[in-house]
Amino acid sequence: MEKIPILKLGEILLVSIQVDMHDRLAITLQDDLTARIVKDRARGVLIDISSLEMVDSFIGRMLGNIAAMSQALGAQTVVVGMRPAVAITIVELGLSMQNVRTALNVERGIEMLQRAVEESEEDTTHEPSGT
Amino acid sequence: MTKSTSRLNDILEKNEKEILDDWMREQLASGTLRKDLITESELRKQSAELLGLIINATRSGNVTEISGTEWKPVLDFLAATSKTRAAQGFSPVETATFIFSMKQPIFTRLKKEAGSNASVLADEIWVATVLTDKLGLFTAETYQKSREEIIRRQQMELLELSTPVIRIWEGILVLPLIGTLDSSRTQIVMETLLQNIVDTNSGIAIIDITGVPAVDTLVAQHLIKTVSAARLMGAQCIISGIRPQIAQTMVHLGVAFGDVVTKASLADALKYAFRQSGITVT
Structure with missing residues (x-):
């Protein structure tokens, strides 16, 4: 069964979607990713969709869901490299994706994530559990 | 039905020169000729060519069905002429008058040829009217189409110009x-x-x-x-x-x-x- 690889980069998990997403693949990704966030104690998730040419309402919602799930597990999500056509489709579908952070490319996405992680670290430094 | 009876081709062929002269006079007198856009000699050349093509087409005996193959050269010529006129800035009336001013000279010849036979004259005039009307309408339509083409192109250009990043x-x-x-x-x-x-x-x-x-x-x-x-x-x-x-x-x-x-x-x-x-x- 095909799977989307999840790479660990320090505190960040990098997911690069290189194939056409279909519904089953999306659900597998959700399962895998949430499991990995917990296992690797990741603080950020970066989803690169620069190769994704087609998007439907299900995939659009799935991206939003992944962001919300990661948030619940204490990791920030950034979606990077969305193509113009995909962006227009999502807007026309009426999916707001307000809770998803976006960046132009992987480089900027990582920068953004690191900043966000640092900020959240600062917030928690005074707590005894923070390491 | 008009194929065998109409003598239009005969009359046109016999009087080509006179019809052309009259037609030219008619066009010059109509007041719709744009001397700033077209010279008299150019107009004469266009008119002579069109008349020649029409005579060629009527020779087949088909004088009113301009959708037939024998009329194709005439329609092509008219399409090209009205397209250039649309581009040059002629008004629709000026473009249509080019064809409609042909009526009077043809009718005059028909009258002369038919003599006192009123029913023949009426038939012939009817055939000639149908023909010139069809040609005129075709010209007007092509003219309109070319104008619309120009408008569409300008709209596209405007769209491209109006969104610079x-x-x-x-x-x-x-x-x-x-x-x-x-x-x-x-x-x-x-x-x-x-x-x-x-x-x-x-x-x-x-x-x-x-x-x-x-x-x-x-x-x-x-x-x-x-x-x-x-x-x-x-x-x-x-x-x-x-x-x-x-x-x-x-x-x-x-x-x-x-x-x-x-x-x-x-x-x-x-x-x-x-x-x-x-x-x-x-």
Whole structure:
């Protein structure tokens, strides 16, 4: 069964979607990713969709869901490299994706994530559990 | 039905020279000839060629069905002529008169040939009228089509001209919008802006609406769509150039740009963009 690889980069998990997403693949990704966030104690998730040419309402919602799930597990999500056509489709579908952070490319996405992680670290430094 | 009986071809062929002379006189006298656009000799050449082609076509015996193959050269010639006339700036009346002024000379000859036989004359005149009317209508239609073609082309050019995306600084794009925003234009604006964001790798886009005459709910919605799409790609949009009047209308209409950053002038927007991207100007 095909799977989307999840790479660990320090505190960040990098997911690069290189194939056409279909519904089953999306659900597998959700399962895998949430499991990995917990296992690797990741603080950020970066989803690169620069190769994704087609998007439907299900995939659009799935991206939003992944962001919300990661948030619940204490990791920030950034979606990077969305193509113009995909962006227009999502807007026309009426999916707001307000809770998803976006960046132009992987480089900027990582920068953004690191900043966000640092900020959240600062917030928690005074707590005894923070390491 | 008119195939065998009509003597139109005979009459035309016999009187070609006189008809041409009369026709020319008719065209010159009609007052619709544009001497500034076409010279008399050119017009004479065109008229002679057309008359020759018509005589050729009528020789087949088919004098009224201009959709037949024998009429193809005539129609091609008329299409080319009316196209050039449309491009040169002739009015529809002036273009149509070219054909319709042919009636009088032909009728005169028909009268002469038919002599006192009224019923033959009436038949022949009817055939000639049908023919000239058909040719005239064809000319008018082609003329109209060429004009529409010109309008369509200009519209396309206008669309291309009206959506320039300027890279004003590294990572900052400016999109000055001029004119009314409708759905088709917003689509082009959106596509150009998003493509430019990808191409130039810009994180901030300023949409300047100084040149947009009115902002109603529809325009605001179009703008919000563009901003949302840019945000999904990872670029921040700033809307600038909101005039006091427009701000008032927007509030009265209950239009809101939501959490989109809006500035009164392009200068303010640029300053904000600099601050966002950590650029300081001294």
